[in-house]
Amino acid sequence: MNGLPARRLLLVHAHPDDESINNGVTMAKYAAEGALVTLVTCTLGEEGEVIPPGLAHLAPDRDDALGPHRVGELAAAMAELGVTDHRFLGGPGRFRDSGMMGAEQNRRPGAFWSADVDEAAAHLVGVIREVRPQVLVTYDPDGGYGHPDHIQAHRVAMRGAELAAQAAYRPDLGDPWRIGKIYWNRVPRSVVEEGFARLEAAGAEVPFPGVASPDDVPGVVADERITAEIGDEGTGPQGAGGDGAFAAAKAAAMRAHATQIAVEGPFFALSNDLAQPLFAREYYELAAGRPGAPAGTREQDLFAGVDA
Numbered sequence: 001m002n003g004l005p006a007r008r009l010l011l012v013h014a015h016p017d018d019e020s021i022n023n024g025v026t027m028a029k030y031a032a033e034g035a036l037v038t039l040v041t042c043t044l045g046e047e048g049e050v051i052p053p054g055l056a057h058l059a060p061d062r063d064d065a066l067g068p069h070r071v072g073e074l075a076a077a078m079a080e081l082g083v084t085d086h087r088f089l090g091g092p093g094r095f096r097d098s099g100m101m102g103a104e105q106n107r108r109p110g111a112f113w114s115a116d117v118d119e120a121a122a123h124l125v126g127v128i129r130e131v132r133p134q135v136l137v138t139y140d141p142d143g144g145y146g147h148p149d150h151i152q153a154h155r156v157a158m159r160g161a162e163l164a165a166q167a168a169y170r171p172d173l174g175d176p177w178r179i180g181k182i183y184w185n186r187v188p189r190s191v192v193e194e195g196f197a198r199l200e201a202a203g204a205e206v207p208f209p210g211v212a213s214p215d216d217v218p219g220v221v222a223d224e225r226i227t228a229e230i231g232d233e234g235t236g237p238q239g240a241g242g243d244g245a246f247a248a249a250k251a252a253a254m255r256a257h258a259t260q261i262a263v264e265g266p267f268f269a270l271s272n273d274l275a276q277p278l279f280a281r282e283y284y285e286l287a288a289g290r291p292g293a294p295a296g297t298r299e300q301d302l303f304a305g306v307d308a
Contacts, residue, residue, distance in 0.1 A: 004036060004131065004132060005034055005035055005036045006035075007030070007033075007034075007035040007036070007134065007135075007303050008035060008036040008038070008131055008132055008133040008134055008135075009026075009027075009030050009035055009036070009037050009038070009133055009134075009135045009136075009137070009302065009303075010038045010040065010127070010128065010131065010133035010135070010136045010137070010179070011023055011027070011037070011038070011039050011040070011136075011137045011138070012040045012042070012089075012124065012136070012137070012138040012153055012156065012157035012160075013039065013040070013041050013042065013138075013153060014041070014042050014043060014112070014139075014143070014147065014149035014150045014152070014153040015041065015042075015043055015044075015045035015048065015070075015097060015149060016041055016044065016045045016070040016071070016073055016074035016077070016257060016260075017045065017048075017070075017073070017074075017077075017254070017257035017260045017261060018041075018150075019039055019041070019077070020077050020081070020250060020253035020254045020256070020257060020261075021254060021261070021268075022144075022185045022219075022282065023137060023185070023282060024081060024246075024249065024250025024251075024253045024254065024282075025230055025231065025232050025246045025247055025249075025250045025280060025281065025282050026137070026230045026282050026302070027039070027081045027082075027083055028080075028081045028082055028083075028245070028246040028249040028250060028253075029230060029232070029246045030302075031081060031082035031083050031084075032082055032245075032246070035303075036085060036131060036133075037081075037083045037085065038085040038086075038087070038127065038131050038133065039078065039083060039085070039086040039087070040086075040087050040088070040089055040124060040127055041074065041086070041087070041088050041089065042088070042089045042095055042112055042120075042149060042152070042153050042156065043067075043088075043089075043095050043096055043097040043098075043112050043149055044066075044067030044068070044070055044071060044088070044092060044093060044096070044097065045066065045067060045070045045097050045260070046060055046064065046066050046067035046070075046096055046097040047060050047066075047096075047097040047098070047099040047103075047105055048066055048070070048097070048259065048260055048271075049260075049270075049271035050066065050259045050260075050271070051258070051259060051260065051261070051262055051270075051271050052258060052259065055069070055258075055259055058259065066259065067093065067096075067097070069259065070257070070259065070260075071088075071092060073256055073257045073258065073259065073260075074086065074256075074257070076256035077253035077254070077256035077257055078253075079256075080249050080252040080253040080256055081249050081250070081253050082249070085131070087127065089120065089123050089124060089156070090120070090123040094110075094123070095110065095111070095112035095115055095120065096108060096110045096111050096112060097111075097112065097149060098111040098112050098113035098114070098148045098149050098152075099111075099148075100147065100148075101146055101147065101148050106148055112148075112149050112152050112153075113148035113149060113151075113152050115152065117152070117155050117156055117159050118159065118163075120152075120156045121156045121159040121160040121163055122160075122163070122170060122173070123160075124156055124157065124160030124164075125160050125163050125164045125169070125170060125173050126173045126174065127160075128160060128161065128164040128177055128179065129164055129173055129174030129175060129176070129177050130174060132177045133179055134179065134180040134181065134303060134306040134307070135179070135180065135181045135182075135183065135302045135303060135306065136157060136161055136179045136181070136182045136183070137182075137183045137184075137185065137284065137302070138153060138154055138157035138158070138182070138183075138184065138185070139151075139153055139154040139157075139184060139185055139218075139219070140154065140184040140185070140186070140219060140285070140287075141154055143218075144185060144218030144219040145216075145218035145219070150218075154184075157182075158182070161179045161182060161288075164176065164177050164178070164179070165177065165178040165179070179288075179289075180289050180290075180305075180306040180307070181286060181288065181289030181290070181292075181302065181303075181305075181306055182286075182287045182288040182289060183227075183228065183284040183285065183286055183287060183302060184219070184284065184285045184287050185218075185219050185282075185283075185284065186219045186220075186221050186225065186226055186283050186284055186285045187217055187218075187219050187220050187221070187279065187283055188220075188221065188222070188223040188225075188226045188283055189220055189221065189222055189223060190223050191279065191281070191283070192214045192217050192220050192277075193214065195276075195277030195279065196211075196214050196277065198266070198277055199211055199267065199275055199276075199277060202267075206267060206275050207264040207265070207267065207275075208262070208264070208267065208269045208273055208274065208275040209273050210272075210273060210274045210275065211274055211275045212269075212272070212274035212275060212276045216274070216276065217276065221285065225285050226283045226284070226285060226298060227284060227285055227286040227291060227293075227298060227299060228283070228284040228285075228286065228293075228298055228299035228300070228301075228302055228304075229281055229282065229283045229284070229298050229299075229300065230281065230282045230283075230284075230300070230301075230302065231244075231280070231281040231282075231300075232244030232245065232246040232247045232280055232281070244280070246280075247280035250278075250280065251263055251278060254268060254278070263278065266278050266280075284302065286299075289305075289306070290305050290306075291304075291305065292304020292305030292306070293305075
Protein backbone atom coordinates (compact mmCIF):
# COMPACT_ATOMS: atom_id res chain seq x y z
CA MET A 1 0.00 0.00 0.00
CA ASN A 2 2.63 2.49 -1.08
CA GLY A 3 4.54 2.13 2.18
CA LEU A 4 1.62 3.24 4.37
CA PRO A 5 1.43 1.82 7.91
CA ALA A 6 -1.02 -1.02 8.43
CA ARG A 7 -3.38 1.10 10.54
CA ARG A 8 -4.43 4.61 9.55
CA LEU A 9 -6.60 6.99 11.55
CA LEU A 10 -8.06 10.27 10.23
CA LEU A 11 -9.53 12.97 12.46
CA VAL A 12 -11.44 16.00 11.19
CA HIS A 13 -11.74 18.97 13.55
CA ALA A 14 -12.97 22.54 13.31
CA HIS A 15 -10.26 24.56 15.09
CA PRO A 16 -6.83 24.05 16.62
CA ASP A 17 -7.29 22.74 20.22
CA ASP A 18 -10.44 20.70 19.48
CA GLU A 19 -8.31 17.66 18.67
CA SER A 20 -6.36 17.76 21.95
CA ILE A 21 -9.44 18.24 24.14
CA ASN A 22 -11.47 15.53 22.40
CA ASN A 23 -8.91 13.00 21.19
CA GLY A 24 -5.50 13.68 22.76
CA VAL A 25 -5.20 10.29 24.44
CA THR A 26 -6.44 8.48 21.33
CA MET A 27 -4.02 10.28 19.02
CA ALA A 28 -1.05 9.76 21.32
CA LYS A 29 -1.85 6.07 21.77
CA TYR A 30 -2.13 5.24 18.09
CA ALA A 31 0.84 7.38 17.10
CA ALA A 32 2.97 5.58 19.70
CA GLU A 33 1.78 2.22 18.36
CA GLY A 34 2.96 3.09 14.86
CA ALA A 35 -0.36 3.91 13.23
CA LEU A 36 -0.55 6.79 10.78
CA VAL A 37 -2.55 9.49 12.55
CA THR A 38 -3.69 12.25 10.20
CA LEU A 39 -5.36 15.38 11.54
CA VAL A 40 -7.29 17.72 9.25
CA THR A 41 -8.22 21.05 10.87
CA CYS A 42 -10.80 23.08 8.98
CA THR A 43 -9.96 26.63 10.14
CA LEU A 44 -7.17 28.47 11.95
CA GLY A 45 -9.47 29.41 14.83
CA GLU A 46 -9.16 33.11 14.06
CA GLU A 47 -12.21 34.09 16.11
CA GLY A 48 -11.12 32.49 19.37
CA GLU A 49 -10.93 34.45 22.61
CA VAL A 50 -7.40 34.95 23.98
CA ILE A 51 -6.62 33.95 27.58
CA PRO A 52 -3.09 35.35 28.28
CA PRO A 53 -3.20 39.15 28.67
CA GLY A 54 0.18 39.45 26.97
CA LEU A 55 -1.29 37.97 23.79
CA ALA A 56 -4.56 39.91 23.81
CA HIS A 57 -3.36 41.96 20.85
CA LEU A 58 -3.76 38.86 18.63
CA ALA A 59 -7.55 38.97 18.95
CA PRO A 60 -9.70 39.46 15.82
CA ASP A 61 -10.87 42.89 17.00
CA ARG A 62 -7.26 44.07 17.37
CA ASP A 63 -4.37 42.75 15.24
CA ASP A 64 -6.44 39.84 13.87
CA ALA A 65 -3.29 37.71 14.08
CA LEU A 66 -4.64 34.86 16.21
CA GLY A 67 -4.93 32.39 13.33
CA PRO A 68 -1.23 32.29 12.41
CA HIS A 69 -0.34 32.11 16.10
CA ARG A 70 -2.62 29.12 16.58
CA VAL A 71 -0.90 27.35 13.69
CA GLY A 72 2.20 27.34 15.88
CA GLU A 73 0.23 26.18 18.91
CA LEU A 74 -1.19 23.29 16.91
CA ALA A 75 2.26 22.23 15.73
CA ALA A 76 3.49 22.25 19.33
CA ALA A 77 0.47 20.20 20.44
CA MET A 78 1.06 17.63 17.72
CA ALA A 79 4.69 17.31 18.80
CA GLU A 80 3.45 16.45 22.31
CA LEU A 81 1.13 13.78 20.88
CA GLY A 82 3.71 12.35 18.48
CA VAL A 83 1.57 13.18 15.44
CA THR A 84 3.50 14.22 12.34
CA ASP A 85 0.74 14.43 9.72
CA HIS A 86 -1.41 17.47 10.46
CA ARG A 87 -2.99 19.59 7.74
CA PHE A 88 -5.48 22.39 7.20
CA LEU A 89 -8.46 21.75 4.96
CA GLY A 90 -7.59 23.23 1.58
CA GLY A 91 -4.38 24.69 3.07
CA PRO A 92 -3.86 27.15 5.95
CA GLY A 93 -6.41 29.95 5.86
CA ARG A 94 -8.55 28.51 3.07
CA PHE A 95 -11.57 28.62 5.39
CA ARG A 96 -11.98 31.12 8.22
CA ASP A 97 -13.36 30.53 11.69
CA SER A 98 -17.06 31.46 11.62
CA GLY A 99 -17.47 32.54 15.24
CA MET A 100 -20.36 31.40 17.42
CA MET A 101 -23.78 30.61 15.95
CA GLY A 102 -25.63 33.75 14.91
CA ALA A 103 -22.55 36.00 14.92
CA GLU A 104 -21.97 38.30 11.98
CA GLN A 105 -18.77 36.35 11.28
CA ASN A 106 -20.95 33.45 10.08
CA ARG A 107 -21.57 35.42 6.88
CA ARG A 108 -18.06 36.77 6.46
CA PRO A 109 -16.47 35.97 3.06
CA GLY A 110 -14.49 32.79 3.39
CA ALA A 111 -16.21 31.68 6.62
CA PHE A 112 -16.27 27.92 6.92
CA TRP A 113 -19.96 27.93 7.88
CA SER A 114 -20.90 29.57 4.58
CA ALA A 115 -18.74 27.27 2.43
CA ASP A 116 -20.36 24.90 -0.04
CA VAL A 117 -20.16 21.47 1.60
CA ASP A 118 -19.25 19.59 -1.59
CA GLU A 119 -16.54 22.11 -2.48
CA ALA A 120 -15.04 21.85 0.99
CA ALA A 121 -15.39 18.07 0.99
CA ALA A 122 -13.38 17.82 -2.23
CA HIS A 123 -10.32 18.99 -0.30
CA LEU A 124 -10.88 16.17 2.18
CA VAL A 125 -11.37 13.58 -0.55
CA GLY A 126 -7.82 14.17 -1.72
CA VAL A 127 -6.51 13.51 1.79
CA ILE A 128 -8.65 10.39 2.24
CA ARG A 129 -7.49 8.91 -1.05
CA GLU A 130 -3.89 9.69 -0.20
CA VAL A 131 -3.70 8.25 3.32
CA ARG A 132 -6.48 5.62 2.98
CA PRO A 133 -7.71 5.63 6.58
CA GLN A 134 -9.65 2.67 7.91
CA VAL A 135 -11.09 4.84 10.69
CA LEU A 136 -12.47 8.39 10.70
CA VAL A 137 -13.25 10.41 13.85
CA THR A 138 -15.31 13.60 13.79
CA TYR A 139 -18.25 15.29 15.51
CA ASP A 140 -21.90 14.31 15.70
CA PRO A 141 -24.45 16.17 13.52
CA ASP A 142 -24.80 18.92 16.17
CA GLY A 143 -21.05 19.40 16.26
CA GLY A 144 -21.05 18.42 19.92
CA TYR A 145 -22.49 21.72 21.13
CA GLY A 146 -23.90 23.59 18.16
CA HIS A 147 -20.89 25.62 17.00
CA PRO A 148 -21.33 26.31 13.28
CA ASP A 149 -17.79 25.24 12.39
CA HIS A 150 -18.21 21.97 14.29
CA ILE A 151 -21.48 21.27 12.51
CA GLN A 152 -19.85 22.08 9.19
CA ALA A 153 -16.84 19.89 10.01
CA HIS A 154 -19.24 17.00 10.61
CA ARG A 155 -20.97 17.63 7.29
CA VAL A 156 -17.70 17.91 5.39
CA ALA A 157 -16.22 14.82 7.02
CA MET A 158 -19.27 12.66 6.29
CA ARG A 159 -19.63 13.96 2.74
CA GLY A 160 -15.90 13.61 2.11
CA ALA A 161 -16.01 9.98 3.21
CA GLU A 162 -18.98 9.36 0.91
CA LEU A 163 -17.41 11.01 -2.14
CA ALA A 164 -13.98 9.42 -1.62
CA ALA A 165 -15.55 5.98 -2.08
CA GLN A 166 -17.15 6.84 -5.43
CA ALA A 167 -14.99 5.76 -8.36
CA ALA A 168 -16.67 8.25 -10.71
CA TYR A 169 -15.99 11.23 -8.45
CA ARG A 170 -12.90 13.31 -9.25
CA PRO A 171 -10.52 10.57 -10.42
CA ASP A 172 -7.87 13.29 -10.52
CA LEU A 173 -7.86 13.13 -6.70
CA GLY A 174 -6.72 9.51 -6.65
CA ASP A 175 -8.17 6.03 -6.53
CA PRO A 176 -11.42 5.59 -4.61
CA TRP A 177 -11.18 4.61 -0.96
CA ARG A 178 -13.94 3.50 1.41
CA ILE A 179 -13.42 4.21 5.10
CA GLY A 180 -14.30 1.14 7.16
CA LYS A 181 -15.50 2.80 10.38
CA ILE A 182 -16.67 6.29 11.29
CA TYR A 183 -16.90 7.43 14.90
CA TRP A 184 -18.42 10.50 16.49
CA ASN A 185 -16.88 12.08 19.58
CA ARG A 186 -19.03 11.43 22.64
CA VAL A 187 -18.88 11.56 26.45
CA PRO A 188 -21.08 9.25 28.55
CA ARG A 189 -23.29 11.05 31.04
CA SER A 190 -22.00 9.03 33.99
CA VAL A 191 -18.43 10.14 33.23
CA VAL A 192 -19.47 13.79 33.13
CA GLU A 193 -21.34 13.43 36.42
CA GLU A 194 -18.33 11.74 38.05
CA GLY A 195 -15.99 14.42 36.71
CA PHE A 196 -18.04 17.25 38.14
CA ALA A 197 -18.38 15.38 41.43
CA ARG A 198 -14.57 15.44 41.58
CA LEU A 199 -14.67 19.17 40.95
CA GLU A 200 -17.17 19.69 43.74
CA ALA A 201 -15.12 17.54 46.11
CA ALA A 202 -12.00 19.57 45.34
CA GLY A 203 -13.75 22.69 46.59
CA ALA A 204 -11.37 25.53 47.31
CA GLU A 205 -8.50 23.58 45.74
CA VAL A 206 -9.93 24.09 42.26
CA PRO A 207 -7.45 26.55 40.67
CA PHE A 208 -10.06 28.56 38.77
CA PRO A 209 -12.51 31.20 40.00
CA GLY A 210 -15.60 29.32 38.87
CA VAL A 211 -16.89 25.92 37.83
CA ALA A 212 -18.54 25.08 34.53
CA SER A 213 -21.75 23.10 34.20
CA PRO A 214 -22.10 19.56 32.84
CA ASP A 215 -24.10 21.21 30.06
CA ASP A 216 -20.85 22.88 28.92
CA VAL A 217 -19.36 19.50 27.96
CA PRO A 218 -19.96 18.76 24.26
CA GLY A 219 -21.27 15.46 22.96
CA VAL A 220 -22.77 14.11 26.20
CA VAL A 221 -25.07 11.12 25.66
CA ALA A 222 -26.58 8.26 27.61
CA ASP A 223 -23.98 5.64 28.52
CA GLU A 224 -25.56 2.95 26.37
CA ARG A 225 -24.82 4.91 23.20
CA ILE A 226 -21.07 4.65 23.75
CA THR A 227 -19.59 1.91 21.59
CA ALA A 228 -15.86 2.46 22.12
CA GLU A 229 -13.53 3.87 24.75
CA ILE A 230 -9.83 4.51 24.60
CA GLY A 231 -7.85 4.85 27.80
CA ASP A 232 -4.41 4.87 29.29
CA GLU A 233 -2.71 3.06 32.12
CA GLY A 234 -3.48 4.70 35.43
CA THR A 235 -6.51 6.68 34.28
CA GLY A 236 -9.10 4.80 36.31
CA PRO A 237 -12.47 3.44 35.22
CA GLN A 238 -14.05 6.86 34.65
CA GLY A 239 -11.04 8.53 33.09
CA ALA A 240 -10.17 10.66 36.09
CA GLY A 241 -6.67 12.03 36.31
CA GLY A 242 -4.02 9.39 36.08
CA ASP A 243 -0.34 9.52 35.25
CA GLY A 244 -0.28 7.37 32.13
CA ALA A 245 1.93 8.53 29.29
CA PHE A 246 -0.93 9.18 26.90
CA ALA A 247 -2.94 11.13 29.47
CA ALA A 248 0.16 13.20 30.21
CA ALA A 249 0.65 13.82 26.48
CA LYS A 250 -2.95 14.99 26.20
CA ALA A 251 -2.51 17.46 29.05
CA ALA A 252 0.73 18.74 27.50
CA ALA A 253 -0.96 19.14 24.11
CA MET A 254 -3.79 21.10 25.70
CA ARG A 255 -1.25 23.37 27.43
CA ALA A 256 0.36 24.00 24.04
CA HIS A 257 -2.88 25.72 23.01
CA ALA A 258 -2.09 28.45 25.52
CA THR A 259 -4.26 31.15 23.96
CA GLN A 260 -7.32 28.95 24.40
CA ILE A 261 -6.81 26.59 27.35
CA ALA A 262 -5.44 26.76 30.89
CA VAL A 263 -4.63 23.35 32.40
CA GLU A 264 -4.13 22.78 36.12
CA GLY A 265 -3.76 19.19 37.30
CA PRO A 266 -6.89 17.17 36.44
CA PHE A 267 -8.86 20.29 35.53
CA PHE A 268 -8.85 22.86 32.72
CA ALA A 269 -10.62 26.04 31.76
CA LEU A 270 -11.33 27.88 28.55
CA SER A 271 -11.52 31.67 28.21
CA ASN A 272 -14.52 31.79 30.56
CA ASP A 273 -12.21 30.75 33.44
CA LEU A 274 -14.68 28.05 34.53
CA ALA A 275 -13.16 24.75 35.60
CA GLN A 276 -13.97 21.51 33.80
CA PRO A 277 -12.69 17.98 34.42
CA LEU A 278 -9.96 16.83 32.06
CA PHE A 279 -11.01 13.41 30.80
CA ALA A 280 -8.14 10.97 30.39
CA ARG A 281 -10.36 8.36 28.77
CA GLU A 282 -12.07 9.15 25.49
CA TYR A 283 -15.36 7.84 24.20
CA TYR A 284 -16.96 7.29 20.83
CA GLU A 285 -20.16 6.26 19.10
CA LEU A 286 -19.84 4.13 15.98
CA ALA A 287 -21.76 5.96 13.25
CA ALA A 288 -20.84 3.77 10.28
CA GLY A 289 -19.16 0.40 9.86
CA ARG A 290 -19.20 -2.99 11.53
CA PRO A 291 -18.79 -3.14 15.33
CA GLY A 292 -15.63 -4.84 16.51
CA ALA A 293 -17.02 -5.98 19.86
CA PRO A 294 -20.05 -8.06 20.93
CA ALA A 295 -23.33 -6.22 21.39
CA GLY A 296 -23.54 -4.52 24.75
CA THR A 297 -19.78 -4.20 25.16
CA ARG A 298 -17.42 -1.40 24.20
CA GLU A 299 -14.56 -1.66 21.77
CA GLN A 300 -11.16 -0.96 23.26
CA ASP A 301 -9.61 -0.45 19.81
CA LEU A 302 -11.08 1.76 17.09
CA PHE A 303 -9.58 -0.58 14.48
CA ALA A 304 -11.32 -3.66 15.86
CA GLY A 305 -12.97 -5.59 13.04
CA VAL A 306 -11.37 -3.73 10.13
CA ASP A 307 -8.91 -5.19 7.64
CA ALA A 308 -5.38 -3.82 7.47
